[in-house]
Amino acid sequence: MATFRDIHDHLYAAFGPQGWWPAETPFEVAVGAILTQNTAWTNVERAVANLKAGGWLDPATMAEADPDALAEPIRPTGYFNVKARRLQALCRFLLDSAGGRIEALAGEDTADLRGQLLGIKGVGEETADSILLYGLGHPVFVVDAYTRRIFERLELLEPGLSYGRIQAAFEAALPRDPALFNEYHALVVSLGKDYCKPRPRCPQCPIQEICPYPDATGGFPPARE
DNA sequence: GCCCAGGTGGGTA
DNA sequence: TACCCACATGGG
Numbered sequence: 001m002a003t004f005r006d007i008h009d010h011l012y013a014a015f016g017p018q019g020w021w022p023a024e025t026p027f028e029v030a031v032g033a034i035l036t037q038n039t040a041w042t043n044v045e046r047a048v049a050n051l052k053a054g055g056w057l058d059p060a061t062m063a064e065a066d067p068d069a070l071a072e073p074i075r076p077t078g079y080f081n082v083k084a085r086r087l088q089a090l091c092r093f094l095l096d097s098a099g100g101r102i103e104a105l106a107g108e109d110t111a112d113l114r115g116q117l118l119g120i121k122g123v124g125e126e127t128a129d130s131i132l133l134y135g136l137g138h139p140v141f142v143v144d145a146y147t148r149r150i151f152e153r154l155e156l157l158e159p160g161l162s163y164g165r166i167q168a169a170f171e172a173a174l175p176r177d178p179a180l181f182n183e184y185h186a187l188v189v190s191l192g193k194d195y196c197k198p199r200p201r202c203p204q205c206p207i208q209e210i211c212p213y214p215d216a217t218g219g220f221p222p223a224r225e
Numbered sequence: 226g227c228c229c230a231g232g233t234g235g236g237t238a
Numbered sequence: 239t240a241c242c243c244a245c246a247t248g249g250g
Binding site: 032033034036040042043044079086123125142145186188189193198199 | 230
Binding site: 040042046076077078079081083 | 245247248249
């Protein structure tokens with residue numbers, strides 16, 4: 001039976017280091033974390049390029065903007081009206097509690113800071129944890145739809161567990177190392193994006209020798225996303 | 226045309 | 239608590 005550690009090692013052998021998060025600053029990580037909600041990263045790249053070109057990538061500039069104006073550069077990510085307000089809520093939080101500098105929060109207690117981030121409208125568990133891990137280097141494991149699908153299919157997670165239960169399973173099985181959590185989540189995304197699809201398709205999966213699906217009859221577990 | 230994409234908040238029972 | 243639904247563009 002493969003372990004969480006085994007899966008990481010297989011993925012690392014297959015894909016190599018991922019170099020995440022694809023952003024230049026912690027603030028850009030936080031912005032990207034909101035923009036990528038239920039959205040392909042290629043669309044986020046366009047939006048971030050638009051934000052940079054328009055001089056938007058600054059907490060005070062975003063917070064004070066007309067939300068309809070902020071929605072324009074982020075249009076390629078979809079949900080642009082919702083996300084414009086979410087970005088503004090994030091920026092207001094940063095201005096109120098960190099002088100507009102997200103780096104100023106890095107030294108805070110992880111659980112306390114996570115609670116503060118979850119208080120921002122539009123920042124849920126995955127977004128908060130992405131900001132904590134990739135933006136600020138805190139040791140939290142990021143759980144996403146790929147994590148759930150892949151590890152349920154590997155039968156390392158029971159179907160239907162909460163975010164917190166899944167996160168706890170990973171954090172209990174692995175050393176509390178931000179660099180490991182960073183690489184692991186990025187590798188999971190890489191597998192999910194290109195191989196472990198929702199529908200019964202596993203094209204040339206690089207870890208198929210340790211995955212029970214498709215089984216002898218070609219069967220898959222029911223899709224549940 | 227259909228499925229899918231690095232979710233979240235609000236409403237209802 | 240546990241479902242539903244809205245939010246929306248872009249690629250395969």
